[in-house]
Amino acid sequence: MKRIILCCGIFAALIALSCGSLYMLKRCNSGLYERIDDCMAQYEAGSDGVYESVERLQEYWGEYYVKVSFLTRSSTLDDISYSVAKLEPLLDEESEEFVSELRSIRFWAFLVYESQIPHFRSVF
Amino acid sequence: MLIVLFRAVILYIVIIFCIRLMGKKQLGELQPSELVVTIMLSNIATLPIEDINLPVLMGLVPIFTIVCIDVFFSYLSLCSRGFRRVLCGSPKIIISGGVLDQRVMKKLRFTVDDIFEALRGQGIFDISQVQLAVVETTGQISAYVKPAEQPATVKDIGRNKPAADPPMLIVNDGEPLEHAMQSVGADSEWLEGVLKKEGCTLAQVFIMTCGADKNYTLIRKEI
Numbered sequence: 227m228k229r230i231i232l233c234c235g236i237f238a239a240l241i242a243l244s245c246g247s248l249y250m251l252k253r254c255n256s257g258l259y260e261r262i263d264d265c266m267a268q269y270e271a272g273s274d275g276v277y278e279s280v281e282r283l284q285e286y287w288g289e290y291y292v293k294v295s296f297l298t299r300s301s302t303l304d305d306i307s308y309s310v311a312k313l314e315p316l317l318d319e320e321s322e323e324f325v326s327e328l329r330s331i332r333f334w335a336f337l338v339y340e341s342q343i344p345h346f347r348s349v350f
Numbered sequence: 351m352l353i354v355l356f357r358a359v360i361l362y363i364v365i366i367f368c369i370r371l372m373g374k375k376q377l378g379e380l381q382p383s384e385l386v387v388t389i390m391l392s393n394i395a396t397l398p399i400e401d402i403n404l405p406v407l408m409g410l411v412p413i414f415t416i417v418c419i420d421v422f423f424s425y426l427s428l429c430s431r432g433f434r435r436v437l438c439g440s441p442k443i444i445i446s447g448g449v450l451d452q453r454v455m456k457k458l459r460f461t462v463d464d465i466f467e468a469l470r471g472q473g474i475f476d477i478s479q480v481q482l483a484v485v486e487t488t489g490q491i492s493a494y495v496k497p498a499e500q501p502a503t504v505k506d507i508g509r510n511k512p513a514a515d516p517p518m519l520i521v522n523d524g525e526p527l528e529h530a531m532q533s534v535g536a537d538s539e540w541l542e543g544v545l546k547k548e549g550c551t552l553a554q555v556f557i558m559t560c561g562a563d564k565n566y567t568l569i570r571k572e573i
Binding site: 298 | 352353354355356357360403404405407408411414415417418421422425
């Protein structure tokens with residue numbers, strides 16, 4: 227009976243861990259979206275604060291990457307890292323690609339979250 | 351991660367089904383569910399080790415999931431006979447009164463060679479000697495020999511022999527085993543006396559066994 231109780235505990239912990247990881251991913255994504263929106267707003271307003279916003283985004287991405295890599299490790303995370311690294315040079319060049327790169331980061335982050343949701347198609 | 355959890359549950363059930371489908375012949379000494387757990391764990395455990403891009407959690411979640419399901423299933427099979435039958439199958443009588451049940455044989459896909467091999471393993475070379483043979487859920491064959499073919503026991507020949515424990519190992523590679531010596535009623539003084547009589551030292555003894563009647567067997571070291 228002890229073994230059953232222990233297994234019930236482990237199974238409950240596994241479900242909690244799985245759901246918790248989804249919640250954590252969602253929360254991290256919200257933070258990332260906020261920073262991306264901030265960068266876009268600053269860029270569209272032509273403000274000098276855009277450099278600070280990009281710096282904040284890069285810092286946040288560093289933390290996000292460490293947390294998320296415990297749960298999932300995919301090429302999408304590497305793609306986001308490349309895009310985040312490209313932001314500053316694009317800003318220096320005043321390239322139009324800056325906004326599209328931000329949108330890509332947003333979309334990839336969404337994909338990372340989406341890939342962890344147990345849809346019928348992803349389970350089977 | 352939930353995906354991994356769901357997949358582990360699905361794969362466990364699918365593999366159990368496949369092993370049950372393959373039948374008893376495919377099993378060794380393990381129950382179907384035990385075999386499934388062994389196969390799956392050995393495979394899953396190597397994945398995060400081989401692929402450094404895979405987080406360890408991705409290996410741990412399915413391992414714990416499978417072990418938990420196995421414990422739940424074994425508990426359920428303890429509670430329900432029907433569930434046990436679904437999970438492990440049921441033993442089948444393959445020889446009754448010396449007659450081979452060919453229908454069961456065909457159903458289990460056992461060849462005559464398989465049966466004879468299993469019987470020979472139990473010291474039976476003539477199928478007509480078998481009163482009852484059962485194919486266990488593990489795939490092993492247990493045979494009960496007809497009473498007339500069974501070797502005579504001490505009781506059968508009408509002699510009364512008191513029950514006694516078998517001899518125990520009391521010296522292993524020159525090391526006396528105190529606990530074993532106590533259990534046969536021997537002590538170090540008795541051991542010294544025996545060694546003196548045999549003309550060897552304790553260090554020269556490879557193994558020594560002794561029964562409660564103090565009958566002993568001493569094998570000296572050769573190297």
